[in-house]
Structure formats: structure tokens, C-alpha cells
Amino acid sequence: ILNVEQSPQSLHVQEGDSTNFTCSFPSSNFYALHWYRWETAKSPEALFVMTLNGDEKKKGRISATLNTKEGYSYLYIKGSQPEDSATYLCAFPGSARQLTFGSGTQLTVLP
């Protein structure tokens, strides 16, 4: 059973603040690390697929970094906006390419 952990479980920030949260995963047998954003009443949406140690990916105000040697990835949001409020999930593929999800970080951006 793969152990994928996310912290914090929930986070409240003020509009305009920058924030970050963590996903930790097994550092052995690494294939890739996926980040998803899940807004209430919508489908989870793929944000990034991270593959290489030291990878940094960016999509607008959201970016992610990857450290495969120590088994963690950070997701950063710069200048948070209310529309960034969502649950952010990371997922780790196993050998059969199925995804094991972390429990998510629920972000609330207060106007």
C-alpha cells in the first residue's frame, strides 16, 4: 500500500496572500507525481504531472516543485484569489499505473 500524505489538511488565507502546501510520497520506485484541483460540485482537474527530480512547473499563479530523493512536492499559490478555493490533491501512480491519492489540502481564500 502506497503512503501518500498531504499537509495541512485545511488552510484559510486572506485574498492576496501567498501559500503553499506539501505532498509526501514514497521515494523509491518513483514514476510520477500528479497534482489535481477539485472545486466543489465540479470534477477534479489535472494541474501538473511532475516527473523529474528538481522539476518546477507553473500554471498562472500556481507552481509546483518536486524532490524525488526525499519524497516530497510543494504546491505554491501566489497572490491567492477566492477562485483558488478548492481541495488540492496529489496522486502517486503505482506499478500498474493506478493512482493513489493523498487526502488533500482544502484551501479557502477569504475575500
Next chain:
Amino acid sequence: GAVVSQHPSWVICKSGTSVKIECRSLDFQATTMFWYRQFPKQSLMLMATSNEGSKATYEQGVEKDKFLINHASLTLSTLTVTSAHPEDSSFYICSAREMGRDSSTDTQYFGPGTRLTVL
């Protein structure tokens, strides 16, 4: 990105009845779809991998006779919760995988989920 639909979005049923949930990939063909279940305040737990034209692969602890999966076409997988009981009440969500050359380029597109309440 690709679109996956799921129907119904919510269902309330009586204990002992069966409920069918449909998952459709609308603009791509998916040989593999996945069914997840989410318990309150917990993560998405993989229940089974649905493969077009073959039997589903169930995760440990998931009763295959309870949760029947059929993947009869490249765009449709169904999950039937048989003889549902209140403990089956949960949020069920499917995804359809668009294969890349390896797992790092696979993309899973999710449906919006189905809230099942068994009275």
C-alpha cells in the same frame, strides 16, 4: 481537457435495491476507467480498475459481487451497487484514463461524482 460525464449526480434509494452509475468519456476512447469511493474527510480510495472488454480488477477489500462493474464499450463503464445498504452510502467518482507513452504522461479525467444515499 477531455470531458467525462457521470450519471446520476445523486441518488437516494431504499435498502436492498440496486443502483447503477454510469461513467462516460465524451470526447475520447478510454480502454481503462477507474472507480473511486470517498468517505467523509478522507481521500479518494480506488475501488476497481475497469478494462474494456475484460473483467474489472478489484482492490483488496472491495466485494466484486457487491460492486458490479461493466465496461462494454470504449466510452462507457457502469458501476452497479447491488442490494445497497446504508453503509454503502458514499460519494462515488469515476475517471477515464488517456494513456501516455508511460505512466508519467497518463492523464486521468474525472467525472463529477455521484452521491449515493441508502435509506
